[in-house]
Structures are given as C-alpha cells and as structure tokens.
Amino acid sequence: MLNNLNTHRNYLHTIPEIALNEFKTAEYIREVLDKEKIEYHCVGTSTVAFIPGESDQCIAFRADIDALPLTEESTNPFKSKTPGMMHACGHDGHTAMLLTFIQEIKLLISKGTKLKKSLVFIFQAGEEGAGGARFIVADEYYKSKNIEAIYALHVYPEIKVGEFAVKSGFVSLQNINLDIVLTGKGCHGAQPHKGIDSILIGAKLVEAYQSIKSRNIPSYEHFLLTIGAFHAGTVRNIIPGTVNMLGTIRLENISLIPFIQERMEHINKGFELAFDVKIDMKFQPFYPPVVNDSNLFEKALKALKDKKVFTDISLSGSEDFSFYSQNGTPGLLALVGIRDEEKGHVCALHNNRFDFENEALIHGVEFFKNLLQENNAI
Missing domain, CATH: 3.30.70.360 (Alpha-Beta Plaits)
Structure with missing residues (x-):
C-alpha cells in the first residue's frame, strides 16, 4: 500500500495545478484507472470512476485534486515543479489515498471478495474557490448512479498521525x-x-x-x-x-x-x-455548510474503533463537498491527522511550508476499507 501511496502522492505533488485547470493531474488519474481497467467518465478535468457490484446501490468516495497559487518552500525531492503553485491543502494526498484505495479493492476482488454494492470514486476538480462539485452533481452520468452515501477525507495538521476527527452535524461553514x-x-x-x-x-x-x-x-x-x-x-x-x-x-x-x-x-x-x-x-x-449525516457518523465511529477520534472538531473554512448532499444524499467528511512534530510537519493548511509524511495516508485508506464493511458493500 505504501508503495502505491508514494508513487501517486510524490508525482502529483510535483505537478500542482489550480482549480479547473488540472490537466496533467487528470491525465495521470486516468492513466492509473486505465491500467487498473476501471470504467470512468470525464467531467472537464474531474473524473468519476465506477466499479460495479452485485447491486446498483452505490457507495461513493470523493477526493479533490486541485492545488493553490503559492510558491512552495520545501527541500523535498518531490517539491512543486510549477512556479507559483503548490499542493498546500493536501489534495495530492487525497487523490493518492483514493487511487490507492481503488488498487486495494482490485486486490481484494482478485482474491475472491465480492462487492455487494457498486462503488463510485470522484476525483473532483476545482474545490479551491471554483465549486467544482457543482459540475459533478449536475452531470448525467453521476446522477444515473444510485448513490446512497458519499464519504470524503481531508488531511488535517492539527491532530497527530493516526488520529481522526469526525462529528455529526456541522463540519464546515x-x-x-x-x-x-x-x-x-x-x-x-x-x-x-x-x-x-x-x-x-x-x-x-x-x-x-x-x-x-x-x-x-x-x-x-x-x-x-x-x-x-x-x-x-x-x-x-x-x-x-x-x-x-x-x-x-x-x-x-x-x-x-x-x-x-x-x-x-x-x-x-x-x-x-x-x-x-x-x-x-x-x-x-457560494459553498453551503457541510453537515455530516448522523447515521454515517455512527458507521464512521465503528470503522475507526481502534483509533483516537475527536468528535468536537470542525473546519473554520468552507468545503464544496457540501454540494453532494444538496439533493438529499447522506454525506460525511472526516479529518485524518498528519501532524508530526518530530519531523516538523506542523504547518497549517494553505501555508507554503505545508507538508506531511506519506505514511500518514495509510490510515485514511484503511478507514475507507473499513467503511466498505460498515456499509455492507463487501
């Protein structure tokens, strides 16, 4: 799993692209999906992937893919190669987790695991101010899927690696x-x-x-x-x-x-x-508040039974994940910890020194895998 996370996150971090202009990023995502023989549909630079199960009921997972107009201050060998742009909000990590999650599912299927429900994976463009989620929810391919729940993770530097924050009700403003x-x-x-x-x-x-x-x-x-x-x-x-x-x-x-x-x-x-x-x-x-569904919150707690979980932390900013719930689809946005004081990973989101270790993302992928069981998808 870590090898896949390293491959995806390290490369994506070198090619940051701002909202709705994520052409290289989209190309990379689609190359991985092609290699894994995953069906997908393009919505501009967003990509909606689909793995069919025994039922047309779908569980969806979303990762945002865009970067910010900041000049990176880092000594990492995989630092941004695009002047004036960097992944300062962790969207490269979100994308790496979702791609790795897909690869983990393919591995489970190859070993005989049956999917009871179908799965949708959204690699969404333009979260940073462009409201890219609006274009996904208006797309006919997306609307054709019988999505009963949608999940997303956001890296969060205020809590330590291996810790999570998830709550019921208001998460962002x-x-x-x-x-x-x-x-x-x-x-x-x-x-x-x-x-x-x-x-x-x-x-x-x-x-x-x-x-x-x-x-x-x-x-x-x-x-x-x-x-x-x-x-x-x-x-x-x-x-x-x-x-x-x-x-x-x-x-x-x-x-x-x-x-x-x-x-x-x-x-x-x-x-x-x-x-x-x-x-x-x-x-x-513009962006409505993100309001976590209470039933999905209970499932998330079960999926995180072995983790330290904070249930009173909200984002002070806004998140266009909220658009996915506007048509009544239950949604849940959780935060995965990336803070590591020993390695100096303490900078806030949208800071030009923001960074984290790829190993922190393993916990996010495992959370997604556990959610499959809690949603009776496997």
Whole structure:
C-alpha cells in the first residue's frame, strides 16, 4: 500500500495545478484507472470512476485534486515543479489515498471478495474557490448512479498521525463571497480637500463591517467577516478615486444570511450619504455548510474503533463537498491527522511550508476499507 501511496502522492505533488485547470493531474488519474481497467467518465478535468457490484446501490468516495497559487518552500525531492503553485491543502494526498484505495479493492476482488454494492470514486476538480462539485452533481452520468452515501477525507495538521476527527452535524461553514467597489474622487495628495479620499473612507468601511459581528450577531453564533484584499492607487502622491475590496463571510446559521446582507447594504448606504461616495457590492453566497449525516457518523465511529477520534472538531473554512448532499444524499467528511512534530510537519493548511509524511495516508485508506464493511458493500 505504501508503495502505491508514494508513487501517486510524490508525482502529483510535483505537478500542482489550480482549480479547473488540472490537466496533467487528470491525465495521470486516468492513466492509473486505465491500467487498473476501471470504467470512468470525464467531467472537464474531474473524473468519476465506477466499479460495479452485485447491486446498483452505490457507495461513493470523493477526493479533490486541485492545488493553490503559492510558491512552495520545501527541500523535498518531490517539491512543486510549477512556479507559483503548490499542493498546500493536501489534495495530492487525497487523490493518492483514493487511487490507492481503488488498487486495494482490485486486490481484494482478485482474491475472491465480492462487492455487494457498486462503488463510485470522484476525483473532483476545482474545490479551491471554483465549486467544482457543482459540475459533478449536475452531470448525467453521476446522477444515473444510485448513490446512497458519499464519504470524503481531508488531511488535517492539527491532530497527530493516526488520529481522526469526525462529528455529526456541522463540519464546515457556509461561505459568502464579497466583491466591493468604492468610488470616491481622485485628487492630488497635497490637495485632499479637492477630492473624496476613497482609501480613508474604505478603511472606515472595513471597520464598520466588523461591527456586524460585535453588535448585531449573538455571541453564540459562529460568524466571521474578513476583507482579504484592499487595492487602491499606484503612486504615493495621488489619492485614488476607487478602492476594490474582496472579502469572505463564514457562518453556520444560514438563516442569518438575509439579515447580514441587509445590514451590509444599510452600512453602504450610510457611507454613501455621509461621504458622497458610491459603493457597489456583490454579495454572493457560494459553498453551503457541510453537515455530516448522523447515521454515517455512527458507521464512521465503528470503522475507526481502534483509533483516537475527536468528535468536537470542525473546519473554520468552507468545503464544496457540501454540494453532494444538496439533493438529499447522506454525506460525511472526516479529518485524518498528519501532524508530526518530530519531523516538523506542523504547518497549517494553505501555508507554503505545508507538508506531511506519506505514511500518514495509510490510515485514511484503511478507514475507507473499513467503511466498505460498515456499509455492507463487501
């Protein structure tokens, strides 16, 4: 098993590709599937593989395949060969686990194991901000499969190798994308009275948005608002006429969305009246929350009976795995530990020094294998 994990993960780590442009990655995945004589269907750079069983009832497993626009800082011999891109979220590990899992199933079948249910394997493009799962669930091939449960694993550097985190209910948050353009009036930096300072007003606007959390949302609600990009001006002595901001909101309670949008619009309107500016905002709810099915949670605990399991850990970010459950399909996203302080693998996800040992992935593949039994698939 480790040899397969090494082969897959080490190579995939050298060829990171960003969302919906994973052409080399998809080619590699399909070459492995061809070698294993596995049926598959292409959805752009995503690949949906299928192993038939005695029943048309299907258990599905998903791995995301895209990377991030980061420059890797690593001494590993298999570090990224693509400038400005790296697998900083572990998707190379997810893909390696799923490919190895398929090979393990083929090995079981060759030894006489019968599949009572059919299996679907999703190698999904574009998880990082592109919502690639949407294109899978809308595809006719995927919809033709009688999927009764879908599982996914995410590597997690906050817990140690061999440990897992899985819970029932909310695992990740709803995200809302914010695109904001504030237009004032440009002028010479030495004559600010002749313009409308978009930078000054924009800074105050960012501060005002933060009052939503502190003064309008109950303290027990999980709510975050972040402005992550603030772009204005090009030179030191000109006050620019426009500020462009990009932001994100993360929350668990989706019933708050209309109120939050209204509150932001009221703040914008107040700033327009107070400062004689124009504010255009795109308020775009995107990834829904991931909500783990309670029955699948119980099966996961049984599959992890010999492991240390945390049942109170959630992701503070968002995950497009949520789209697979929008049509009522029960789903479960679990976290597999990769933290190894002795080897220095302690960096957070989306860090350009993020890394882990391939041996940590063995526990993920074993978890998937155990889930076959818990779902009466073998």
